[in-house]
Amino acid sequence: MRRPAFLLALVVAACGAPAASTDRAIADAAADSLLAMYTTVRLDADLSGLTEREKQMLPLLMDAARAMDEIFWLEAVGQRDSVLSKITHDGMRRFVEINYGPWDRLNGNRPFLAEVGELPPGENFYPHDITRAEFDSLAALAPDSGRALRGLYTLVRRNGSGGLTAVPYHVAYKPIVERAAAKLRAAATLADDPGLRRYLELRADALLDDDYRASDMAWLDMKDNTVDAVIGPIETYDDALFGYKAAHEGYVLIKDRAWSERLSRYAALLPGLQRGLPVAPALKAETPGTDSDLNAYDVVFYAGQANAGSKTIAINLPNDEAVQLAKGTRRLQLKNAMRAKFDRILMPIAETLIAPEQREFLSFDAFFENTMFHEVAHGLGIKNTINGRGPVRTALKEQAGALEEGKADVLGLYMVNALAEAGELGDHDMRTNDVTFIASIFRSIRFGASSAHGRANVARFNFFQDLGAFTRDSATGTYRVAFDRMREATDSLSATILRFQATGDYDGVAAWMERMGVIRPELQADLDRLAAKGIPVDVIFEQGEEVLGLPVSGAVGAAPRSGS
DSSP states (O other), X not given: OOOOTTHHHHHXXXXXXXXXXXXXXXXXXXXXXXXXXXXXXXXXXXXXTSOHHHHHHHHHHHHHHHHHHHHHHHHHTSOHHHHHTTOOOHHHHHHHHHHTSSEETTTTTEEOSTTOOOOOTTTTTSOTTOOHHHHHHHHHHSTTTTTTTTOTTEEEEEOTTSOEEEEEHHHHTHHHHXXXXXXXXXXXXXXXXXXXXXXXXXXXXXXXXXXXXXXXXXXHHOOSOSEEEEEEEEEOTTOTTTSOOOEEXXXXXXXXXXXXXXXXXXXXXXXXXXXXXXXXXXGGOSOOOSOOEEEEEEEEEEEEGGGSSSOOSEEEEOOOHHHHHHHOOEEEEEHHHHHHHIIIIIHHHHHHHXXXXXXXXXXXHHHHHHHHHHHHHTTSSOSBXXXXXXXXXXXXXXXXXXXXXXXXXXXXXXXXXXXHHTTTTSSOOHHHHHHHHHHHHHHHHTTOTTSHXXXXXXXXXXXXXXXXXXXXXXXXXXXXXXXHHHHHHHHHHHHHHHHHHHHTOHHHHHHHHHHHSSOOHHHHHHHHHHHHTTOOSEEEEEOSHHHHTOOOOOOOSSSOTTOO
């Protein structure tokens, strides 16, 4: 994604260098251009169905999430205020807040401030000067063969002798996690649902000892709660060095019971869908957990990694492979955020890039289905390699995230096909899913190369184009889905990705992504057309107690009350 040629003038002004009024005007224009990549969404929700005690819980849960925000700043760049205090330009300060640092998350993490170097691939999880080879050699010498150094919940630091030591998150961030745990425990006292109360208590414990399995199990056991929270170190996308380290994030959510009732029956169909995968038996031998949960929510607060750069519109957790195989996962569809992206981003993209005669097939229901089954599809396939290389996530290292997102996208479309053919979706027109799916690829590609979702969508776009699943009309610059080729492309890509995962073929995945994960010139020109039209890339939020009309519970950390 191209950026304004006058960015240098902006960064000079942003960093406080003297600037004439003309230079300031240029800087203002540049900041406006950068901020225009995002459209602001107000995260409000109907609270009329909540009890007074549930309403009282929300500010406490938001404060716990704000603590995750504070930790994520430390993981990504350092003390939040030490970064922002050096920037005098208001627009650039806002852009730094959106990106949690001076690297553009929608532009391959390229620096956008003067005198800022490249983002270290391991961010602040590792020493900035470490290489993969050095880490591997030093980890091999560690007493436990490097298990702690590779752990999800440890920072890697140099010791006095030049070796490496692992610092547990609960030690490194002790004052912050103690505040967050206190907020969760206070919220637990207001929880009338016993499952929610138990989860919040166990999650508070987990923040203090980094043992998350019990709280993950308790989160899966919750069935009747209306208020929910996802909080802690969860996704490993930010660790581009190895993909070992989980970054802190938080969500506060309110269940939409009407929509959730429509979705509840699909989780029980997972074993049959696993057996029907279009791959060899060895690649689908695992049996997914059947205690999975599928619900729709309005999200009222994002924090930390979840709030940085591009925003997710659905959640599939826990990531712990043992928990997934034992009990399944929960899939949370964030309906209000999803609707905002469909209306404000996907539809304007489609009006530019989808052939006019196929635009009638675009629908929010199809977008919701594709997104929902993407999350369900994370539970399909294989979690552990079949050749002794351990969990897929470990074997594929930093390549695992993008490949897993690609798998979920394509198997999600496979699931819609399979369920439609089985009559599970009623009177269903698969063309709506296919056209909406292709339009959504353009939306996600714009997240950039630093996003696992962005890389996955570029690879899938090129794969589908090479197999003729869609064509481009050079005269109009629009794309037309070839409905008779979509199923073949879906099955072929599914088999390709599942083979990589089953064999833990790190070198094969790296080579494939190097070849397929590249934006070709023709596609880049079309993406530039979207930018020229001012179509936003993603959303930022107005969120918090004020938006919901709730009283605040008291500050817990450095993150601003309005969110970012």
